[in-house]
């Protein structure tokens with residue numbers, strides 16, 4: 001079992017999305033206009049213990065939590081020397097909106113960075129400031145305080161993204177906008193305070209400076225001048241994507257298609273996700289939601305996808321122990337080299353009548369953490385979610401969130417004696433903005449403030 005050196009050096013969001021104690025959350029997307037003013041502000045935040053870390057567990061009394069990450073342009077503006085800048089992973093240097101990376105991520109057509117609200121061109125982001133608060137009153141006051149401080153720190157706000165209305169189901173799971181329980185399957189990470197015993201996934205997958213899942217070695221860390229790689233230790237990469245969900249179109253399609261095929265709407269939608277609305281995984285010969293959530297399955301009891309379809313969202317996002325190797329053990333080993341730690345929140349209000357669009361925007365502020373963007377987030381998005389050739393399938397992408405096929409999309413539901421085909425539907429999720437960030441350790445933030 002790995003021990004993390006100094007939990008107080010690791011930013012708190014690595015260990016928790018603060019869903020339990022922090023009802024409010026705003027993501028400030030900032031540009032650095034005057035680094036000479038930004039550095040002392042940063043130094044102050046660290047010295048006054050304002051950045052939350054892994055050793056300060058929130059309680060009912062906790063009012064705020066702050067976390068902070070920088071993009072490549074942010075590090076450039078803080079005037080890191082060339083060697084330090086080039087020590088970051090290539091995907092991070094190139095940026096999510098670069099030609100190569102956006103093609104790889106499926107950000108084409110309606111998802112193209114040229115149409116984004118932020119994250120590209122003049123609206124590139126240097127710094128991500130995440131503010132969590134306990135309630136509305138504290139959040140409003142904190143927003144005012146920090147927005148004023150940004151002005152004095154040579155920072156301008158490109159965009160503020162506020163987490164939206166929160167809904168929980170009877171089991172206490174948060175619902176995403178399509179109405180499904182979310183936040184169920186997160187990797188049990190070795191050495192994390194929430195993990196009992198040795199976790200299934202190596203610490204180094206989500207925190208630099210510890211052995212990884214890939215080859216048991218340390219993933220390459222960014223470095224800073226004389227401090228070297230110690231700068232990268234206890235840090236990680238953070239991916240942020242604003243994903244708009246077209247809830248009305250999703251449920252309208254489900255209703256029409258289910259009626260056409262003589263099945264129920266919830267049955268069809270659950271096949272798209274791979275889980276019922278409650279979060280229970282769809283099992284073979286199951287017509288209704290059992291309501292009991294269990295995450296210990298590995299698909300070996302459903303090898304052909306007659307329960308949870310091979311191309312469903314959760315099976316593409318994490319194929320577990322089936323499909324990637326000759327044995328279950330081998331397949332799981334391969335799948336576990338591409339795990340991500342999700343920390344996002346929904347934005348916008350819930351649509352009252354799910355089949356009747358109200359013209360308002362809503363979706364997911366998707367955040368994931370990973371020690372290697374290319375091997376983890378980008379691999380999952382490109383090779384599993386958007387790929388038309390996956391698990392023996394050949395003309396479809398992730399039916400829920402895929403952007404690998406622009407229109408007239410297909411989805412196969414494996415069944416006995418015959419499979420079912422769902423054809424001709426649109427993309428239900430659109431990328432509205434995004435950026436890659438590096439979430440430094442607290443000591444690294446201190447070094448940047450003092451540089």
Ligand code: HEM
Pocket residue numbers: 176177178180181182183184185186243244245273275279313314317318340363364366377380381385401429
């Ligand atoms: C609006 C966009 C999205 C929606 C509505 C959505 C919805 C869901 C839901 C309902 C679940 C099942 C509950 C759970 O295990 O937490 C899930 C699981 C998951 N999603 Fe998404 N998701 C979205 C975007 C993404 C993206 C962009 C990725 C990665 C590129 C992703 C990766 C995953 C992973 C890794 C799991 C867990 C799979 C498992 O281990 O079983 N999701 N998602």
